[in-house]
Amino acid sequence: MKKYEQFSQLKVIEDIPLLLRVDGRSFSKYTKQLKLEKPFDGRLRDIFIEVSKDLITEFNPKYVYTFSDEINILFEESPFNGRIEKIDSIIASFISSSFMKHLIINKDKFDVDVYQLKPASFDCRIITTAAHKKEYFKWRQDEAWRNCLNSYAQSVLNKNHSPKETSEILFKLKKQDIHELLYENGINIAHVPTWHKRGVCLYKMCQEDESRNPKTNEKNISISKEIYIDLEMELIK
Numbered sequence: 001m002k003k004y005e006q007f008s009q010l011k012v013i014e015d016i017p018l019l020l021r022v023d024g025r026s027f028s029k030y031t032k033q034l035k036l037e038k039p040f041d042g043r044l045r046d047i048f049i050e051v052s053k054d055l056i057t058e059f060n061p062k063y064v065y066t067f068s069d070e071i072n073i074l075f076e077e078s079p080f081n082g083r084i085e086k087i088d089s090i091i092a093s094f095i096s097s098s099f100m101k102h103l104i105i106n107k108d109k110f111d112v113d114v115y116q117l118k119p120a121s122f123d124c125r126i127i128t129t130a131a132h133k134k135e136y137f138k139w140r141q142d143e144a145w146r147n148c149l150n151s152y153a154q155s156v157l158n159k160n161h162s163p164k165e166t167s168e169i170l171f172k173l174k175k176q177d178i179h180e181l182l183y184e185n186g187i188n189i190a191h192v193p194t195w196h197k198r199g200v201c202l203y204k205m206c207q208e209d210e211s212r213n214p215k216t217n218e219k220n221i222s223i224s225k226e227i228y229i230d231l232e233m234e235l236i237k
């Protein structure tokens with residue numbers, strides 16, 4: 001029967017960097033059911049930060065970048081010997097269960113009974129262009145910026161239009177028109193929090209810890225690795 005496990009040996013090259021993008025399934029509906037604030041809800045951001053920390057602790061990727069309902073992950077080398085089915089299924093399921101875990105830990109911060117919601121799920125895709133990792137993260141950060149402009153514009157237009165009308169109007173607006181629309185409605189997009197515009201990245205950073213031996217008073221320096229969370233990301237150029 002083993003031969004019918006047709007894709008189990010499908011692999012990416014193991015000893016080169018690997019990029020993954022994990023995205024929430026139907027999160028437009030899920031965030032509505034959770035009654036999240038629009039356009040940005042810090043409670044969702046905080047859950048994605050906790051999920052990213054779990055991911056770093058468990059799988060030790062080099063860099064994680066998250067915005068909206070997506071998490072981008074860079075590995076120095078492929079986990080699971082490059083086995084595609086393993087990578088996609090384990091990372092997506094780990095993120096789904098970590099997401100639910102942190103939703104439940106924080107259940108009192110939400111206005112709905114989170115136990116009544118459907119389980120959240122995520123898809124995971126492999127991006128085989130790790131040689132262009134900087135361009136990849138720039139592309140995702142550009143997408144975060146587009147998402148930021150559109151989400152603010154949507155929340156302004158939704159006040160006076162149906163969702164259908166809003167998307168029709170948005171479709172026709174140019175970037176400059178969106179800036180003007182926001183400005184007229186008292187939103188200076190330059191002044192919204194950096195994480196709304198650029199997302200959040202996390203990575204392990206070496207930290208020097210100094211201590212003294214109480215008997216000899218000798219100085220000891222040890223190196224530990226802490227997870228650093230950057231809420232004030234620079235623009236990736």
Ligand SMILES: Nc1nc2c(ncn2[C@@H]2O[C@H](COP(=O)(O)OP(=O)(O)O)[C@@H](O)[C@H]2O)c(=O)[nH]1
Pocket residue numbers: 023024025026027028029031032036037038039040041042044045068069
């Ligand atoms: N209210 C709210 N919704 C959010 C937030 N972040 C992401 N979302 C929703 O999640 C969706 C994610 O986009 P996408 O993956 O394209 O949609 P999906 O296919 O429905 O998961 C956005 O369109 C929003 O509707 C947030 O901070 N607040």
Ligand SMILES: [Mg+2]
Pocket residue numbers: 023024025026027028069
């Ligand atoms: Mg999604």
